[in-house]
Amino acid sequence: MNESQQWSIDQTVRSAERQWRRQHVRPADLARLSRDLRDDLTAAADEGVAAADLVGPDVRGFARRLADEAGVERVPYAYDRLLLTALPGLAFAYALLYGYIAGPTAPPSDEPSLAAVIATYAVLAALVLATSLVTVWFRLRHLPAMPHTVLAMALLLPLAGALATPVTVAFAATVNYSNALPVLAIECALMGAALAGAIVLARRWALRGWASIPAPHLSATQA
Amino acid sequence: MTPVEGGERHTQLLRGALDMCMLALLAKEPAHGYELVRRLDEAGLDAGGYGTVYPLLTRMRRLGLVEDETQESPSGPRRKVYKVTPAGHHRLGAWRQQWQRFVTTVDATLADTSGGGLE
Structure with a gap:
């Protein structure tokens, strides 16, 4: 040959x-x-x-x-169904977090301590994550390997959030924390991509043995 | 009938009989995928080539009608040779009887209109 x-x-x-x-x-x-x-x-x-x-x-x-x-x-990766179920919940929660930040900063004399801000963020993020995971579980529990998927998401989504947040903040700093629509869109895309990546990775991880x-x-x- | 119409009609007729013909050829002698395509062509069946035959062969293996055997060759590449299983021989016998009944019926029907149905 x-x-x-x-x-x-x-x-x-x-x-x-x-x-x-x-x-x-x-x-x-x-x-x-x-x-x-x-x-x-x-x-x-x-x-x-x-x-x-x-x-x-x-x-x-x-x-x-x-x-x-x-x-x-x-x-049966079913990425589309998983992402369409998990991401809107996370996006809603993220919007909730964003709304919450604006509140405590006024009046300036009541500025909270760093520890209080971090604790508030952590509790809200945990609530958001839990809500999203419960939604995914109830809507998609008929799919194979969903218990493992939800567990993997519980592990990987906070990691993705922890990694993507400084990157997004760093990007925001480079544009002087502008609220311009294209800037906000890029920030959302950065967070969304990280979270979507974590969801896809979690699903692949859960189905590794099955595959x-x-x-x-x-x-x-x-x- | 134009050559194009004739070709389409040939394809339609063959569609229902190709797996049976493949099984019959493999029952005569086991073969690898490309060799089977060549034998079908030599038999004048114009089966649509490797792109049609190889997936069909894979289906027949899934159904347990054929099995494959890897043959190492000292001079050439290893070959996966397909042969008919006992279940395949049994199925071929049933298909052959069904085909003969069908052909007899069609022949009898056509014989009544041997003049093209115009007389």
């Missing part, structure tokens, strides 16, 4: 793998599908047929059909 044929096989298999990842095919099944396809394309290349000629230009469509026919199960189980009909083969 020459280099061109090997390159064609690599390209085709990589393209198929990308499609299977998009479809959230379990990693173990993806590895098996990929190995089988590579073996078959290599056998064909040995007979002088390039992978690109064999599969044709629509590799994604081919990979989709292959996954469907193989009956592989998808990892590693291969479909029985794919794992059985003769050597």
Whole structure:
């Protein structure tokens, strides 16, 4: 087999793998599908047929059909539902926090101590987080691995908040704490991205064990 | 009928029989994916190529009609060869009988209009 044929096989298999990842095919099944396809394309290349000629230009469509026919199960990440359930609650809570800050600063003589501010923030953040987690649990508890997901979110969301807050404040400082709409939008995007990242990470973490189980009909083969 | 219409009709007719033909060819002799595509072409079935046959082969394996066996080769790459399982042979027998009944019925129907139905 020459280099061109090997390159064609690599390209085709990589393209198929990308499609299977998009479809959230379990990693173990993806590895098996990929190995089988590579073996078959290599056998064909040995007979002088390039992978690109064999599969044709629509590799994604081919990979989709292959996954469907193989009956592989998808990892039920359900990111969209999870994010749409968790983030509005967090956004509402964040707005609540923001509203709360403006109150105690007036009149200036009643300026609270730093410890009191931190304690207030912490309690409110905990309430916000708890509300969001309870909402996620009640609305999405039918999804697989949700107890683990909620636990992972409980761990990762405060971490994400703790990391994103100084970054957002630092950004706000560079623009003199402007209240201009584009600045506020960027600040919201920074916080939102961090929290969304934490939610996605929590879900992946919770489904890690679930995703590693291969479909029985794919794992059985003769050597 | 134009060549395009003829091609579409051929595809439609083959759609319901392709898995049976694949099973029949594998029952004669096990083969790897591309080899099966070649045999289908040699049989004149024009099955739509590897993009159609390989996913279908994967489905047949899921259904337990075929099983694969990896064969190491000292001179070439390893090959995953597909062969028909006992359940596949049983299913092929049933499909063959069903097909023969179907063909007999269609032939009988067409025989009544051998002049193109215009007489």
